[in-house]
Amino acid sequence: MSKSVVIVNVAYYQPGTKKMACNYNHIRYIATKPEADRGDAGSFRVGDEDYPIERGTAAGHVKYAAERPGSSGLFGPEGEPVPDWQEIGSKLTRHNLPVWRVIVSLRQDDAERLGLVEREKWQAAIENGVNNAITAMHLDPDHARWVAAFHRKEGHPHCHVVIWEEEHGAARRQGYLEPGERKGVFRSFAREVFREERDRLTAEKTAIRDAIRELAGNDISKVTEFMREVQMARLEARALTGANPKMLPVLTPGREDELGGRLLDLARVMPGKGRIALAYMPEEVKEKARETADWLLKQPSFRQSTERYRELARQLASHYTMQPGALDEAARKAYEDIRDRLAQEVLKGAAAIQKHLELLEPTISPVVEEDAAEEKALILVTGQASERHLIPRHIVYVTSEESAQRLWRSVCRGVNRAYRGEKPEAPVIKPQLKDELQKEIIERLKELAETMPDQQGKPGLAYLPEDLQKKARDLAMLLLNREELQGRFGELNNSNPDKTTRLLEYIADQAVARAYDLLPREVPDIEMVLHPRRQMEAAAKLLAARADLIKGDYAEIYWTVGTIYRAMTRLEAPPEIVREAAVRFGRQAGLNEDKIAEVIANEISRMEELARKCEEQGLSAPRHISRDAWQRLTENLGLEEHDLLYPWFGIKRPGPEDKQKQELREQLNVRLVEERIIPALTAIREAGDRPDDPRELRWTMATMTSTMKALGVDEAGREEILRSWCRRAGVKITEARLLDVLDRVTIGQDDLWLGKRSWDRLMAKLGIDEAPPSPWDVNIPRQMVRNTGITHDVWKAAWRALERERTRAEAQALLATERDLERRRRRAREERREMGMP
Incomplete structure (x- = not known):
C-alpha cells in the first residue's frame, strides 16, 4: 500500500475504557476548525458525566488535528443534512460496537493531477468508495453509517472517514479486518480516486486509436503528424482557458484575520451602488483593492505562482524582443494585470460584506399587509363567502x-x-x-x-x-x-x-x-400595535360621531352601531365609554333603546363567538378591526380618511431568522457620528428628486422619515421636511397615505441606522449627487466576518484567478515555442528543397 499513489489507512476503536474520548474527539478532529482549540483541552459531556480530553493521548491529538486550518467540516451521503459533529461525536461516545477510521491520502502533485483539490471532488469519490468499502467489510448496508471530512493539508491532502453500524441490526461485532477485507477497502477507495482519470484515458486512447486507423493506415508520418495536432489542440485549449489549479493553500487564522480586516476597510469606502468593477471605482477604492491584491500575491503560498507568471511573461516577450527593458516591462504589465484581476475578487468580497451588513440593519419602517388580518380570522373560523373555501386557509381572497x-x-x-x-x-x-x-x-x-x-x-x-x-x-x-x-x-x-x-x-x-x-394574498404572522395618538383621536371621533349620511338606511345603521361598539372595545376604551359611543350614535340614527341594546348584544355575542372559535383553532382573537371595515365606518360617519386615521399598524413578528440577525446585530459597534448629522439632514432637507420607479417611492419616504427620527428630528420637523419634499419632487399622494408614513415611524424600534449601501441608495433616490458620508460608523467584528466565510471565498477566488492565468501563460509559452520550432522546421525544409536535397 505504501508504494501506491493513493494511501488508505484503516484503524478501529473497539468498545473499551478510552473509546468514548477517542470517538468523540476523532469526530471533532476531522470536523472542526482551529479557533476552538486555543486554551485548555477541555472536556465533553455525555448524559450527566463530564469526560476530560487528555493531552498526549489519541483523543488530545485528534482534537488538535481537527481544529487546525484546512478542515472542510463534516459531510455525509449526498442529499442528507450536513452532519453536526457534536451530535455525531456524542452519539459515538455511547456506541457499543466497533468504529472504523479510514484515511485516504494522496501526494499533493498527484491530487492536483487527478483534480482532487476541492472538497466537492473528494466528497463524490469518498461516497462511492464508502459504499463499496461497506460491502468489502461485510457490514449491513442498511445499518451502516458514515461521515467524512476533507483536510487540505499541504503536501498530502487527505480525507478522514468514520464508519460504524447502528447497534440494532448490525452485522459485525468485532473491529479487526482480515487481510482480504483490508485489501477490499483499499481497492474500493483507490478505484474511485482514479475513476475520472481512468475513464478519461480510456476514452482518449480509444478515440486516438480509431482516428489513427481511419486517417493513417500504415503511414507512420501521418500518425506522427496526427499526434502533433492532438498535442497542439490541447495546448491551444489550455492557452484559452487555463488548467485545473493546484491545491488551494491553507488560510491560516492569522492571514484570515488580516484579509478580513482589509476587506472591512475596503467595504467602508466602497460605493454602495453601481457596478462592482475596478475600472468604475473611485481612486481611493482602487488603491485599497490593489493593496490587498498585492498582499495576497506576496503571501508565501501565492508567491511561487506569481513569480512563475512574471517569468512566463518575460519568456513570451522574448519571442519578439531581447531588450532587457522591454522584458522587464512585460513582466511589470503581467504583474499589474494579475494584480487587477485579484483586486476584482477583493472588491466582490468587500461588496459581500456590505450586503451582509445591510441584511443586519434594523428593518426600516416595516411595511406588511395588515388590511386583511381580521378577515383572515373570520374566514378561518366561519368560512364565509362561497369562493373562500376553495383557496388555502392562509390566503385572503x-x-x-x-x-x-x-x-x-x-x-x-x-x-x-x-x-x-x-x-x-x-x-x-x-x-x-x-x-x-x-x-x-x-x-x-x-x-x-x-x-x-x-x-x-x-x-x-x-x-x-x-x-x-x-x-x-x-x-x-x-x-x-x-x-x-x-x-x-x-x-x-x-x-x-x-x-x-x-x-x-x-x-x-x-x-x-x-x-x-382581487389578488389573493397571504397574510403574514403580524402583531397589530395601537398608535397612541391615533388611538385617542379615534376614540374621541367615534364618541362624537354623527349619523346624517345613513339616516333611514337601517341595515347600514345596525352595522355601524355594532362596529362602533367593536371598534371602541378594541381601542381599549373603558366599558362605559364603549357603550356610550354606540348608544349615542344609535339614538342620532333614530333607533329606540331596545333596538340599540339588541344590536350591542348581538355584537358582543359575535365577538365572544369569534374569540371562542379562534381559541379552538389555536389562533389569537383579533384585537383590531380590518382596514376595510374601518374605511366603511369612516364613510358612514361622513368623515374623510385622514379625519379618522386607522389606529393600528402591523408589525411582523420576529421569526428564527430575525432572532439570529438580532443576535449578530448586537455584536456590531454602531456609532452615530455627531459631526455628520447636520450635513446628512441638510442633504435630506434640500433634496428635490424622487425615484424613477414608483415602487421605490414607499421605501424612500419610509427610510427618509425613519432616518430623520434616528438623527433626532421631532415629529413636527419630520412632517414639515417630508411635505416640503413631496411638493418639490411632485409626489402626488393622499393625505392619509402621507400620514401613514409619518406615524408608522413613531412606533418603530429605536436602534434605527443605515449601512453604507442603504445610505447610498437613499441618497440616489433623492437625487443627491454629492452625498455626504453616512452619519453612522459601523464596525463589524472580525470574528463575524470570519463566520460569514467571505474571507475564505476571496482567498479561494484569488488563488483560482492566479492559477488560471499562470496555467494559461504556461500553455501560451509552450505554444509559442512549438510554433517557433515549426517555423524553423519549415524554413529548413524549404532550404533543402532549394538545394535539391530530399
Whole structure:
C-alpha cells in the first residue's frame, strides 16, 4: 500500500475504557476548525458525566488535528443534512460496537493531477468508495453509517472517514479486518480516486486509436503528424482557458484575520451602488483593492505562482524582443494585470460584506399587509363567502362582486360628504349598484389588477407607474360622472375645484385598493400595535360621531352601531365609554333603546363567538378591526380618511431568522457620528428628486422619515421636511397615505441606522449627487466576518484567478515555442528543397 499513489489507512476503536474520548474527539478532529482549540483541552459531556480530553493521548491529538486550518467540516451521503459533529461525536461516545477510521491520502502533485483539490471532488469519490468499502467489510448496508471530512493539508491532502453500524441490526461485532477485507477497502477507495482519470484515458486512447486507423493506415508520418495536432489542440485549449489549479493553500487564522480586516476597510469606502468593477471605482477604492491584491500575491503560498507568471511573461516577450527593458516591462504589465484581476475578487468580497451588513440593519419602517388580518380570522373560523373555501386557509381572497360594491359605496359616500359640505340640507344619495355598472366596474378592476406590480402593505395610487395611475383615475372619473352623481360632481367642480381634485384622487386610490383585493394574498404572522395618538383621536371621533349620511338606511345603521361598539372595545376604551359611543350614535340614527341594546348584544355575542372559535383553532382573537371595515365606518360617519386615521399598524413578528440577525446585530459597534448629522439632514432637507420607479417611492419616504427620527428630528420637523419634499419632487399622494408614513415611524424600534449601501441608495433616490458620508460608523467584528466565510471565498477566488492565468501563460509559452520550432522546421525544409536535397 505504501508504494501506491493513493494511501488508505484503516484503524478501529473497539468498545473499551478510552473509546468514548477517542470517538468523540476523532469526530471533532476531522470536523472542526482551529479557533476552538486555543486554551485548555477541555472536556465533553455525555448524559450527566463530564469526560476530560487528555493531552498526549489519541483523543488530545485528534482534537488538535481537527481544529487546525484546512478542515472542510463534516459531510455525509449526498442529499442528507450536513452532519453536526457534536451530535455525531456524542452519539459515538455511547456506541457499543466497533468504529472504523479510514484515511485516504494522496501526494499533493498527484491530487492536483487527478483534480482532487476541492472538497466537492473528494466528497463524490469518498461516497462511492464508502459504499463499496461497506460491502468489502461485510457490514449491513442498511445499518451502516458514515461521515467524512476533507483536510487540505499541504503536501498530502487527505480525507478522514468514520464508519460504524447502528447497534440494532448490525452485522459485525468485532473491529479487526482480515487481510482480504483490508485489501477490499483499499481497492474500493483507490478505484474511485482514479475513476475520472481512468475513464478519461480510456476514452482518449480509444478515440486516438480509431482516428489513427481511419486517417493513417500504415503511414507512420501521418500518425506522427496526427499526434502533433492532438498535442497542439490541447495546448491551444489550455492557452484559452487555463488548467485545473493546484491545491488551494491553507488560510491560516492569522492571514484570515488580516484579509478580513482589509476587506472591512475596503467595504467602508466602497460605493454602495453601481457596478462592482475596478475600472468604475473611485481612486481611493482602487488603491485599497490593489493593496490587498498585492498582499495576497506576496503571501508565501501565492508567491511561487506569481513569480512563475512574471517569468512566463518575460519568456513570451522574448519571442519578439531581447531588450532587457522591454522584458522587464512585460513582466511589470503581467504583474499589474494579475494584480487587477485579484483586486476584482477583493472588491466582490468587500461588496459581500456590505450586503451582509445591510441584511443586519434594523428593518426600516416595516411595511406588511395588515388590511386583511381580521378577515383572515373570520374566514378561518366561519368560512364565509362561497369562493373562500376553495383557496388555502392562509390566503385572503375577496370576490369581485364585493370589491365592486366596496368601490361604489366609497364613490357615493365621497360625493355625499363633499356635496353636503357645501349644501348641508341636501338629501343623501344611497349607494345602489346596478348589475350593468357592477359588471363594468369588475372588468375595469380586473384589468387594473392584472398589470399591477406586487404591493407591500396597503396599496396606494402614488406607488404605481403612471400608466396604471391613469387607469385608476379614468375609472374614478367614469364613476363620478355616472348619471346619479354627475350633477353634484359638476356643481362641486364649478364651485370648489380643489375639493373635486381631492375627491378624484381619493376615489382613484380606492380603485387601486379594490383592484388589489382581487389578488389573493397571504397574510403574514403580524402583531397589530395601537398608535397612541391615533388611538385617542379615534376614540374621541367615534364618541362624537354623527349619523346624517345613513339616516333611514337601517341595515347600514345596525352595522355601524355594532362596529362602533367593536371598534371602541378594541381601542381599549373603558366599558362605559364603549357603550356610550354606540348608544349615542344609535339614538342620532333614530333607533329606540331596545333596538340599540339588541344590536350591542348581538355584537358582543359575535365577538365572544369569534374569540371562542379562534381559541379552538389555536389562533389569537383579533384585537383590531380590518382596514376595510374601518374605511366603511369612516364613510358612514361622513368623515374623510385622514379625519379618522386607522389606529393600528402591523408589525411582523420576529421569526428564527430575525432572532439570529438580532443576535449578530448586537455584536456590531454602531456609532452615530455627531459631526455628520447636520450635513446628512441638510442633504435630506434640500433634496428635490424622487425615484424613477414608483415602487421605490414607499421605501424612500419610509427610510427618509425613519432616518430623520434616528438623527433626532421631532415629529413636527419630520412632517414639515417630508411635505416640503413631496411638493418639490411632485409626489402626488393622499393625505392619509402621507400620514401613514409619518406615524408608522413613531412606533418603530429605536436602534434605527443605515449601512453604507442603504445610505447610498437613499441618497440616489433623492437625487443627491454629492452625498455626504453616512452619519453612522459601523464596525463589524472580525470574528463575524470570519463566520460569514467571505474571507475564505476571496482567498479561494484569488488563488483560482492566479492559477488560471499562470496555467494559461504556461500553455501560451509552450505554444509559442512549438510554433517557433515549426517555423524553423519549415524554413529548413524549404532550404533543402532549394538545394535539391530530399
